[in-house]
Amino acid sequence: MGASFRDPAGFVFKDQAGVIHRHITPQGRADYELLMESGLYAALIKEGLLVDHTPNRPATEEALVIKPRQIPVISYPFEWSFSQLRDAALLTLAIQKLALQYKMTLKDSSAYNVQFVDGKPIFIDTLSFEGYEPGKPWQAYRQFCQHFLAPLALMAYTDVRLSQLLRVYIDGIPLDLTAKLLPRTAKIRPGLGMHIVMHGRAQQAKASEHTPSARNVAQSSLEAILSSLERSIKKLKTPNNATEWGDYYDKTNYTPSAADEKAKLLTALLKPLKAKTALDLGGNNGRYSRVLNAIGIDTICSDIDPNAVEANYQFSRQHKESQMLPLLVDLTNPGGSLGWANAEREPIHERLQTDVVMALALVHHLAISNNLPFDLIARYFKQFSLYLVLEFVPKEDSQVQKLLSTRKDIFPDYNESSLKQAFGEHYKLINEAKIQGTMRTLYLFKRK
């Protein structure tokens, strides 16, 4: 698969049925067996830190193939809120600490080794472990600082939006750049001062040297570094900038009774479909995703606003929810198609496939703020799912009036009949319902 070419110990592939397997090469065999026999694997599974797997085919000299637990939804670090990235970082450190106790170590600490399953982060790269040689420094230290500490520090101290730098720098944000972007108050802190600023300078200083340093680093030193990284991350304050969307549901056109009405209508429309999964586009803090959770639908709730995604994730962790996956996505410019040949990471329409897409009070933003014709919206949405629930907000609604207030109304086709016609080319209209107490209508479409 896309990014699985770097590690000589093995690679990941998908079979014809779409099931993912991990192929372990002869080079990776010894470390894999050490993982299993040392007791580390059992310890990791017991703590829920690593995905489990079953050996798939009997081992030959050439290869051993294992079938890991399948991950329902693949998401990427630039799609995570601050706390999601932080939890992924702390998970990685916890795993490295545990590994050292069993005389093993992580050979890489990429953020892409972590995925969210049942609402919690879990490590997915079974082949990341190798035998620990006492005295040898942690070779994944640089990667940890760039993938985790740098973006977290930038989000906490400079601006929460800077996690998007991870889309540009797929191996983590360079430390010298991070140091330039961080304010002084951040850099004087010992943890960040060491692991970002001085670390970055050491990289520059030694850049022209090509002989590996023969330095000895004791295990106690490694453990001290891990504790220091953990402390530095825990001390970062969760960013809470007021953005347009932060308190969205308090500022909408819904009275509490109209909001309940909408929730009831959604339930009535979706229950008969017996859907198992859904994608709530522009779902903000997950208020309506949870309506779907209540009828047994696992939901990905994506939104453009980092504060909304953060609020959603915090709520879901507090209430130990397992059916919610909050993700940070700008639908007009989603991430993916990154890396070599634009193929190491996949675009969202390939990854976020579900039974139902919900586009509640979303289309007016796409059609008016982003000038998208209904036809293009329909063509994109249909790549995600069989069913679509769309809430149409007419021009007379004050939310749309707000969008039009600072620009010329060049949208003669922004109305219900044009919508139905455009979507009718790609979908069949199954049901519609006016939301009482508002000017809005819910439509249920099925892809043709």
Add this chain to the structure above:
Amino acid sequence: MLKYFAYIDPSTGSMFIQAIFGAVLAAGVVFRNAIHTFINKLRLALSRKTTDEET
């Protein structure tokens, strides 16, 4: 000379600085533990003194 089977680039500078940070932080741990042990011993000694005084 230590041999590295790294497939990722660990960066010479990162290895170098780890040795320094590791030593400093580990020393810090030892120092902090020593302080805590000292403080605990002090507390114990003081509480024993007050109970002696009370009896």
